[in-house]
Amino acid sequence: MNTIMNWLRERVQIDELLHFMQKKEVPVHKAFLWYYFGGITLFLFVVQVVTGMLLLLYYKPGADTAFESVQFLITKVKFGWLIRSLHSWSANLMVFSAFVHLFSNFFEKTYRNPREMTWISGMVMFLLALGFGFSGYLLPWNELAFFATKVGTDIAGVIPVVGKPALLFLRGGEEVTGATLNRFFGFHVSILPLIFLLFLGIHLILIQVQGMSAPLHLEGKITRRMRFFPNFALRDVAIWLVVLNILVLLSVFLPWELGVKADPYAPAPAGIRPEWYFVFMFQTLKFLPAQILFLEGELVGIGGFTLAGVILVLWPFFDRKSSKGEKQKLVPVIGTIAIVFILVMTILGYTIG
Amino acid sequence: MTINLFYIILIIITCIAVPIYAQSEKPVNSCLACHAELDDALGKPAKLIKDDVHQEMGVSCANCHGGDPASDDPEIAMSPQNGFLGAPDPLKIPQFCGRCHNDPSYMRNYNPALPTDQLDKYWTSHHGQLNKKGDIKAAECVSCHSVHDIKRANDPRSTVYFANVPATCSHCHADSAYMAGYHIPINQHTEFAESVHGIAVLQKKDSGAPACNDCHGNHAAMPPGVASIGRVCFQCHPAEAELFLASVHKDAYENLGVAECVFCHNNHKILPPQDEWFDIKNAGAICLKCHSEGDGGYNGALAMHNAVDSLQRKYDEAHSFLQTAEERGVEVSEEEFQLIEVRNSLVNIRKLLHSFNPDTVKTVSAAAFAQADSVHKAGIAALDEVKNRRTGLFIFTIITIIAVTALVLKIRAKEETSNK
Numbered sequence: 001m002n003t004i005m006n007w008l009r010e011r012v013q014i015d016e017l018l019h020f021m022q023k024k025e026v027p028v029h030k031a032f033l034w035y036y037f038g039g040i041t042l043f044l045f046v047v048q049v050v051t052g053m054l055l056l057l058y059y060k061p062g063a064d065t066a067f068e069s070v071q072f073l074i075t076k077v078k079f080g081w082l083i084r085s086l087h088s089w090s091a092n093l094m095v096f097s098a099f100v101h102l103f104s105n106f107f108e109k110t111y112r113n114p115r116e117m118t119w120i121s122g123m124v125m126f127l128l129a130l131g132f133g134f135s136g137y138l139l140p141w142n143e144l145a146f147f148a149t150k151v152g153t154d155i156a157g158v159i160p161v162v163g164k165p166a167l168l169f170l171r172g173g174e175e176v177t178g179a180t181l182n183r184f185f186g187f188h189v190s191i192l193p194l195i196f197l198l199f200l201g202i203h204l205i206l207i208q209v210q211g212m213s214a215p216l217h218l219e220g221k222i223t224r225r226m227r228f229f230p231n232f233a234l235r236d237v238a239i240w241l242v243v244l245n246i247l248v249l250l251s252v253f254l255p256w257e258l259g260v261k262a263d264p265y266a267p268a269p270a271g272i273r274p275e276w277y278f279v280f281m282f283q284t285l286k287f288l289p290a291q292i293l294f295l296e297g298e299l300v301g302i303g304g305f306t307l308a309g310v311i312l313v314l315w316p317f318f319d320r321k322s323s324k325g326e327k328q329k330l331v332p333v334i335g336t337i338a339i340v341f342i343l344v345m346t347i348l349g350y351t352i353g
Numbered sequence: 354m355t356i357n358l359f360y361i362i363l364i365i366i367t368c369i370a371v372p373i374y375a376q377s378e379k380p381v382n383s384c385l386a387c388h389a390e391l392d393d394a395l396g397k398p399a400k401l402i403k404d405d406v407h408q409e410m411g412v413s414c415a416n417c418h419g420g421d422p423a424s425d426d427p428e429i430a431m432s433p434q435n436g437f438l439g440a441p442d443p444l445k446i447p448q449f450c451g452r453c454h455n456d457p458s459y460m461r462n463y464n465p466a467l468p469t470d471q472l473d474k475y476w477t478s479h480h481g482q483l484n485k486k487g488d489i490k491a492a493e494c495v496s497c498h499s500v501h502d503i504k505r506a507n508d509p510r511s512t513v514y515f516a517n518v519p520a521t522c523s524h525c526h527a528d529s530a531y532m533a534g535y536h537i538p539i540n541q542h543t544e545f546a547e548s549v550h551g552i553a554v555l556q557k558k559d560s561g562a563p564a565c566n567d568c569h570g571n572h573a574a575m576p577p578g579v580a581s582i583g584r585v586c587f588q589c590h591p592a593e594a595e596l597f598l599a600s601v602h603k604d605a606y607e608n609l610g611v612a613e614c615v616f617c618h619n620n621h622k623i624l625p626p627q628d629e630w631f632d633i634k635n636a637g638a639i640c641l642k643c644h645s646e647g648d649g650g651y652n653g654a655l656a657m658h659n660a661v662d663s664l665q666r667k668y669d670e671a672h673s674f675l676q677t678a679e680e681r682g683v684e685v686s687e688e689e690f691q692l693i694e695v696r697n698s699l700v701n702i703r704k705l706l707h708s709f710n711p712d713t714v715k716t717v718s719a720a721a722f723a724q725a726d727s728v729h730k731a732g733i734a735a736l737d738e739v740k741n742r743r744t745g746l747f748i749f750t751i752i753t754i755i756a757v758t759a760l761v762l763k764i765r766a767k768e769e770t771s772n773k
Contacts, residue, residue: 081682081684230764230767231764231767231768235760237760238761241756241757241760245750249746252742252745253682255683258684258686
């Protein structure tokens with residue numbers, strides 16, 4: 001071990017790196033638990049990458065081959081079912097974990113100066129994760145995914161001026177076809193991961209350099225600190241192992257269903273809805289009247305969600321009070337309303353009709 | 354100038370008014386006008402006729418009953434001198450309707466596709482023959498088609514719409530008082546309602562399924578004779594017919610003088626076929642009507658039943674295994690597809706029973722059995738897979754618990770050391 005370390009010391013400034021890691025500390029306080037969700041999200045992303053690469057060994061994009069290749073993978077390939085289920089479950093848990101991570105940081109106002117870039121890079125990754133979910137959902141080319149993609153891309157097509165070109169770009173034509181599948185495959189395994197990795201790098205470097213932010217209301221009151229390496233890192237690993245076990249448990253007892261192959265000529269089955277993390281938006285659009293003042297109801301909904309998304313990404317610049325160390329009462333109000341809205345709309349999406 | 358303008362306006366008004374006046378001049382039908390005022394039985398036709406197909410096609414009261422509908426005076430309107438016929442004698446109703454319905458050149462003006470042989474057929478029917486004998490109770494046109502509110506046969510409100518035919522026939526045939534003296538059963542409708550055909554017609558409203566008239570005929574209604582029953586059933590069941598006609602039972606039934614299909618399947622109460630029917634070891638087996646232990650028919654039935662029964666059992670077993678495996682999360686759609694083929698084979702083999710050839714049944718069953726067995730084995734393997742997955746999860750969970758416990762102990766040890 002020493003020989004290896006010495007060999008490395010001669011070539012890389014490993015001591016400086018180790019020194020930096022050992023020097024880094026994590027503030028210990030009553031909201032300490034929320035720190036783990038960043039690590040959990042990162043771990044689930046790693047599971048995504050590893051299982052995704054294994055899936056690539058068998059997956060064949062194309063309207064005539066995608067469904068069959070996934071079916072072959074989960075029925076004939078040793079542990080193929082496990083890899084696919086791990087990939088699907090970790091994707092969903094990753095989005096959930098990212099939601100928790102996002103809201104915990106929002107409520108704790110950790111985005112305040114000088115961590116605006118950390119927040120923005122995190123938000124971009126969150127949106128990219130939704131993009132991963134949307135593009136990955138279609139890849140098995142099953143009936144539900146096909147029609148959900150049709151509905152999802154139809155919604156994009158409503159946007160004035162850019163809607164139609166966006167729809168054509170996403171679908172690779174007027175309709176959802178094999179061309180759409182190839183396109184989504186490209187987004188899912190090449191374009192999105194590249195952009196994601198860039199922002200992930202920025203996000204992690206910023207966290208390592210700036211350290212972990214403490215909640216605004218506890219600033220100055222924190223007396224205990226924990227060494228990041230190895231104390232916090234070992235805790236992270238223990239939690240990751242538990243998460244991995246949960247993933248395997250879900251994969252064994254609730255393996256991700258393949259469904260029936262998509263048939264573009266078949267009528268849409270009842271109960272078409274997108275992945276759970278899009279349901280609150282989908283349900284809101286369904287509730288909106290056809291016409292709001294002089295605008296199309298759906299358009300108002302899409303505009304509202306886009307505006308909310310932009311405000312959320314740029315939130316550190318809207319909340320200047322927190323950066324100055326002043327009390328910002330708006331944050332818990334907005335955060336609570338958003339969570340209640342998402343929960344209610346999601347529940348309604350699964351219970352109505 | 355003023356006079357010219359006056360003439361121009363007069364010409365215009367004349368051009369517009371004359372066609373309007375001509376259009377508003379409708380033919381007078383005093384029959385409806387007077388009978389609509391009556392509340393008794395004589396008023397009923399005027400009220401019913403609104404929905405009648407004849408009225409819809411422009412056939413007026415006078416076209417059937419004669420008279421002068423242009424006259425407001427009942428004496429003149431219903432005068433025999435003006436051709437008034439009145440209500441026909443019930444025994445003469447077939448000829449009354451047949452004046453038009455038996456005339457192709459007349460019917461061509463209304464519905465060229467409508468057959469015009471109803472009256473000829475009627476005379477060949479049992480109803481027609483009784484009518485000729487002066488039996489006033491024998492069904493004639495209005496008994497089935499109703500009167501004054503006659504609908505097209507494809508109108509669901511019609512008494513002769515396919516789903517309403519059993520009720521129309523049973524109006525008389527299920528009435529014990531009405532049918533007294535004819536010496537025929539009155540339970541046909543009850544039996545039919547329980548049959549596969551009855552369920553299809555009455556409950557599922559399946560127009561492809563047979564109602565009374567599809568087997569008995571409509572205008573030429575007559576119970577099919579023993580010799581012709583098979584041919585009637587064969588109209589819809591040609592595959593079974595082909596096998597039966599080539600079988601040993603064709604001649605045997607003929608010699609015995611028994612009705613072919615009815616002998617096993619019954620007539621009105623045709624129930625879904627059961628394997629018990631040819632389970633020769635079962636005291637209720639139909640084959641036992643003619644065969645007894647040790648004879649060729651007995652052995653053949655035994656061989657066929659064993660083949661079908663073992664295949665059915667294997668199918669059920671395989672189906673149950675696949676269902677459990679699917680519920681537990683194993684993808685078995687390919688095996689399910691193979692099982693559908695086995696189910697189709699079972700249907701085909703049950704059809705093949707009409708050949709009464711044990712060798713054919715055994716050969717086809719053996720191939721299907723091999724397929725069912727392979728699906729059954731796949732089902733067992735799928736359940737083994739479930740077991741392996743759960744065992745693997747258990748082992749992995751133990752490893753996780755050990756690893757997490759080790760990590761927690763390591764963290765504690767490190768923190769205790771650093772605290773000291």
